[in-house]
Amino acid sequence: MDNSKFKPQPPDRRIAQALRQRLEELRTTSADRISPSRSGDQLSFASQVLEILQSEKIVLWMKNPPIDSSTPPSWIDSELDGFSFLRLLALGESPQTDFKDASPQESAEAFLKTLDENKSERFQLLIQRYRCPLNLRLDSEKEVVEFLLYQLMVPKRVKLDKGDLDSLNHDELLVILNFVAVHAADLSDLRFIDALNYYYERLPANWNIRGSCPWLLISFYALYARALASGV
């Protein structure tokens, strides 16, 4: 049981190398994964994401990560609705925000209970509370972020591994993937970026999304690219 011989090498360099390799792979396959024809009413958004992933802009993202991974000082408010905010983040832009000291009336603990009791409404509940998904970085929301990670990596992963995506609520799955991707840019906790790695490896390229917001798959790939870029 002598552990004196064990000399763990700092794996940071290898992790950065793996993230860079994945980013390159995502860029190379983006045309297959992001089909503007499957973006619903967000045709131009899909084209913009494709352009970014296939251009040199992504190299700039690597040098200067576009998502500020720091924790906001307080609850952020924005004039934008949640969908517009996500699309701007996905395009590497910084939406106009306003810091407010007023957190939502419902505590994170109470919100988790609401999510648990209203499974069919999770998509709407999440997008309403996190109109600005950067708020998920606040300490007060830690339990919610853990819940989203658990949802991705336990119940939904079981379905994904069985190839049974049809039995899932696609809107809910996609919004969780997007929120976790926003959170994953903070690489101090590698569990989040790895949940995205896992889904990237297993989501079928020709996934037939049944939901109201198929473009959320495109924003997911863009936000995943942004998170990868912040780690290379």
Added chain:
Amino acid sequence: MRIGILATSFRSGIKLFEALDSLPQKEVFLLVFPSGRTASFWKRVTLFLSGLLSSPWRLPRLLCAGNVVLLSEALDHPKTLSRIRELDLDIGLHKSEVIYRDSTIRSFKQGILNAHIGLLPKYRGRCVMEWTLLQGDRTGVSVFFIDAGIDTGEKIVFSREVDVSGKKSIPEAKSHLFSQDADCYKTAIQKLRNENFQFETNDGSGERYYVMSNLFLSVVDDLLQENSKVPSE
């Protein structure tokens, strides 16, 4: 002390049973139960025959002595729980792949011990050895009394660092950690017999880890291969 090994196959359980032979003042039972809800007659016959092949001389004797108990229902089935309570066991030893319910855990006077292949409280959940290596930490095993959560049982009997350098792949390194279980359980039982023994606390300060992606698994494999090339001193 009366000890029950909880296993889903004779083959895995009997090895632990034999390893506990050297412990003084104990009576050990091997409880073999189905991994699903029930075991059909033929499944039980298959289980028995595979056990017989792995231990042709010992198994029939143990069965006759009542030290091997073949359970036909899942662990949380009332019939199974009642049988376990009849045995009046102090401690259960986890040697299966199931997650235990409270009713099963409470059927043992002190609870069920698990030899977890990660250092608690930091590493809970799945793929903890891989996550440990990915984050540049030292690998090891923790023996603790389980509760119904995922590696959240508060009472840690002890944790021990275990060297995996020289292991060239994830399965090899994992198998090395799992192979520590008999020795770890023996040590834990000896510690628990000591009047002055005090538990370490699993205070929930760590994180729950999940299944790892192929991307990070390849990083871990590379790290192991790199480390296995470092000459031993």
